[in-house]
Amino acid sequence: YFKLSVLFCLLFTLAKNSFADDHIASHRHLADPATLVYNGRVYLYASNDDDNSDDKNSGYKMKSIVCISSSDMKNWTDHGVVFEAPRDVTWANRTWAPSVIARNGKIYLYFGNGGSGIGVATSSSPTGPFKDPLGKKLIDNETPGVQPAKNMWLFDPMAFLDDDGQAYLYFGGNGDDNMRVIKLNEDMISINGQATSFHVPSFFEASWMHKRNGNYYFSYSSNPKAEMRIDYMMSKSPTTGFVYKGIIGAQPPKNNNNNHHGIFEFKGKWYHAYHNRVVAIKKGIPPVYKRNLAIEELNYNADGTIAQVIYTEN
Numbered sequence: 001y002f003k004l005s006v007l008f009c010l011l012f013t014l015a016k017n018s019f020a021d022d023h024i025a026s027h028r029h030l031a032d033p034a035t036l037v038y039n040g041r042v043y044l045y046a047s048n049d050d051d052n053s054d055d056k057n058s059g060y061k062m063k064s065i066v067c068i069s070s071s072d073m074k075n076w077t078d079h080g081v082v083f084e085a086p087r088d089v090t091w092a093n094r095t096w097a098p099s100v101i102a103r104n105g106k107i108y109l110y111f112g113n114g115g116s117g118i119g120v121a122t123s124s125s126p127t128g129p130f131k132d133p134l135g136k137k138l139i140d141n142e143t144p145g146v147q148p149a150k151n152m153w154l155f156d157p158m159a160f161l162d163d164d165g166q167a168y169l170y171f172g173g174n175g176d177d178n179m180r181v182i183k184l185n186e187d188m189i190s191i192n193g194q195a196t197s198f199h200v201p202s203f204f205e206a207s208w209m210h211k212r213n214g215n216y217y218f219s220y221s222s223n224p225k226a227e228m229r230i231d232y233m234m235s236k237s238p239t240t241g242f243v244y245k246g247i248i249g250a251q252p253p254k255n256n257n258n259n260h261h262g263i264f265e266f267k268g269k270w271y272h273a274y275h276n277r278v279v280a281i282k283k284g285i286p287p288v289y290k291r292n293l294a295i296e297e298l299n300y301n302a303d304g305t306i307a308q309v310i311y312t313e314n
């Protein structure tokens with residue numbers, strides 16, 4: 001077992017010499033990357049598309065979250081499945097599109113039960129195991145401020161901890177072109193007050209929030225009519241006043257019916273993590289439900305706006 005593990009780690013390490021496309025974790029099908037920078041490493045958490053069959057009609061059936069990490073953006077370690085339904089959460093049968101955040105020495109992982117509610121899991125380590133502390137959803141249709149919304153998907157959580165200690169959870173998809181955001185209490189597993197919303201042009205799903213030099217950046221996947229780009233807005237507040245600023249990335253090459261991303265700073269550089277279908281296409285299997293992770297560098301203009309990413313195609 002030891003020899004096999006060493007061989008596997010070596011092979012995995014050798015394959016990682018670029019940021020783009022299928023060089024991040026091409027031995028797995030992973031999607032919806034969320035990032036956590038913690039104790040000198042960057043952790044990527046992903047929906048596990050290996051839970052979906054190779055069948056072109058598989059559907060999204062992901063019920064586990066996989067974590068990989070790196071200390072240098074070149075060599076990646078595979079930590080395997082860190083959270084799984086129903087093993088670690090009895091009420092959920094799906095674990096989609098995580099968001100992970102550290103606070104007070106604990107790690108919090110938020111996930112969508114498909115599009116029908118958001119749960120939270122906790123661990124003392126970034127590599128899990130993560131367990132459900134609530135025994136129920138954190139966000140559902142009864143959460144104040146969530147409704148009314150037309151056909152809103154309750155998923156794609158994005159947890160954000162501001163410099164003043166206030167944490168927020170952004171979430172939602174489809175619906176009414178309005179993003180939902182709610183305050184989290186310091187325990188990170190309970191909400192404070194009611195969800196508010198702000199208008200997001202052509203909003204579809206996959207929200208992300210980051211802060212740089214006092215600017216709040218809300219980024220998201222636009223809807224199919226707007227070509228499922230990753231677009232962004234900027235504000236001086238985390239919950240209001242957002243102004244549309246443009247495109248972070250066009251639909252990545254070899255992508256398909258969705259787009260999802262994360263943005264993070266690591267060791268002085270900014271990066272944009274996303275998924276595409278390059279690996280499945282190369283293997284010759286139906287790519288829709290078999291996505292793979294990819295990363296590009298992200299650059300800012302002098303006025304704080306983001307330089308559009310040109311995706312690498314391998």
Ligand code: FUB
Nearest residue numbers: 096097205206258259260
């Ligand atoms: O992976 C399932 C869903 O596809 C995610 O929740 C969406 O953001 C899209 O990437």
